[in-house]
Amino acid sequence: MSFLRRPRWNPYAVGAAIGVLSWTVFALVDKPLGVTTALTGLAGACAAPFVGADTVAANAYFKQHVFKADYGLLFLGGIALGALLSAALSGSLRAEAVPAVWRERFGPSVAKRFAAAFVGGVLAMFGARLADGCTSGNGISGSLQLAVGGWTFFLTLFASGLVTAAVLFGLPRSPKA
Amino acid sequence: MLLAAVTPPVTGPAALVAAVVLGAVFGVLLHRGGVASYDVIVNQFRFRDFTVLKIMFTAIIVGGLGVLALNSAGLANYHIKATNLLGVVLGAGIFGVGMVLYGYCPGTGIAAAASGSLHGLVGLAGLLVGGTLYAFSYPWIAQTILPVGALGKVRLPDVTGIPAPVWFGLLVAIAAVVFTLIEKAERRAAK
Numbered sequence: 001m002s003f004l005r006r007p008r009w010n011p012y013a014v015g016a017a018i019g020v021l022s023w024t025v026f027a028l029v030d031k032p033l034g035v036t037t038a039l040t041g042l043a044g045a046c047a048a049p050f051v052g053a054d055t056v057a058a059n060a061y062f063k064q065h066v067f068k069a070d071y072g073l074l075f076l077g078g079i080a081l082g083a084l085l086s087a088a089l090s091g092s093l094r095a096e097a098v099p100a101v102w103r104e105r106f107g108p109s110v111a112k113r114f115a116a117a118f119v120g121g122v123l124a125m126f127g128a129r130l131a132d133g134c135t136s137g138n139g140i141s142g143s144l145q146l147a148v149g150g151w152t153f154f155l156t157l158f159a160s161g162l163v164t165a166a167v168l169f170g171l172p173r174s175p176k177a
Numbered sequence: 178m179l180l181a182a183v184t185p186p187v188t189g190p191a192a193l194v195a196a197v198v199l200g201a202v203f204g205v206l207l208h209r210g211g212v213a214s215y216d217v218i219v220n221q222f223r224f225r226d227f228t229v230l231k232i233m234f235t236a237i238i239v240g241g242l243g244v245l246a247l248n249s250a251g252l253a254n255y256h257i258k259a260t261n262l263l264g265v266v267l268g269a270g271i272f273g274v275g276m277v278l279y280g281y282c283p284g285t286g287i288a289a290a291a292s293g294s295l296h297g298l299v300g301l302a303g304l305l306v307g308g309t310l311y312a313f314s315y316p317w318i319a320q321t322i323l324p325v326g327a328l329g330k331v332r333l334p335d336v337t338g339i340p341a342p343v344w345f346g347l348l349v350a351i352a353a354v355v356f357t358l359i360e361k362a363e364r365r366a367a368k
Binding site: 006007008009011012014015016017018019020021022023024025026027028029030031032033035036039040042043044046047051056059060061062065069070071072074075076077078079080081082083084085086087090092093094095096097098099100101102113114116117118119120121122123124125126127128129130131132133134135136137138139140141142143144145146147148149150151152153154156157158159160161162163164165168169172 | 183184185186187188192193195196197198199200201202203204205206207208209210211213214215216219220221222223224225228231232233234235236237238239240241242243244247252253254255256257258259260261262264265266267268269270271272273274275276277278279280281282283284285286287288289290291292293294295296297299300301302303304305306307308309310311312313315316318319322328330331332333334335336341344356
């Protein structure tokens, strides 16, 4: 079983496998593949100590996303477990504070990288909730059902990401450069 | 097209076990696909690495054809979200900025943090704060933004009149061209 130790699998095979996984999720548990809906309940639970449990309980949006150990939250736990197992099996489990591409452009400062990751996380989740789904819920699950919202999300996300990357890292060149 | 509700074969506590197993499969695939890596995701948006596009486009086509077949056979329900056009466009726009800054999307961020990315972990805290900010902006957003372009649960076949199988034929054709061009460019670059 040497492929279990290989750190990377063919991206087309991985994409196809995610497709098959989505069939399984639709047929077996009658749900689409998604991440940020479940993350919203967790956000409410984590916000409670800071803003008060009453404030969270009274919020119209958190009322729709009550924190509980349900299917969605356990699915997120599964993602973490699977990634950890995968990294351990392939010997690629190691701490990374500043990735190579970031370091090349913005230097080795851990504080700077952490600040960008934090702000990026805030924006990604805010955007995902505003669009009612992220790369999984809208980009994959929505698009594979040919949902108008899914394709709108997928195309707009790519356009926005291209512009952002051009601003941060300069215009794209050929892969040779 | 949309058949009567199908009762899922796995419910109750078994569904909770299934959640962990299915999530773990997703986690393994994200990690081995290389998308639990900041460099891979950011380089997609710099046109230097096409892993994200290859995975997503293949997943959409393979997943879509299977779900279409399952639904036609009465074995699966569709789960279409209502499209609020302004919300989706603004949300995806903000999401794109966040995804490049963070270097992950929420799912790959969880996979990255679990496989050792410390900045991935910091970004997860950001995700939770972002969710909270949204929740507290929600009353205003629900009144002003979400009603603009509220189309309901619409699919491309509904708005275009082009049936789903034809859409998938089109997508397969586009994927064949795009993937061939990418592979050619990558072979050239490798020389």
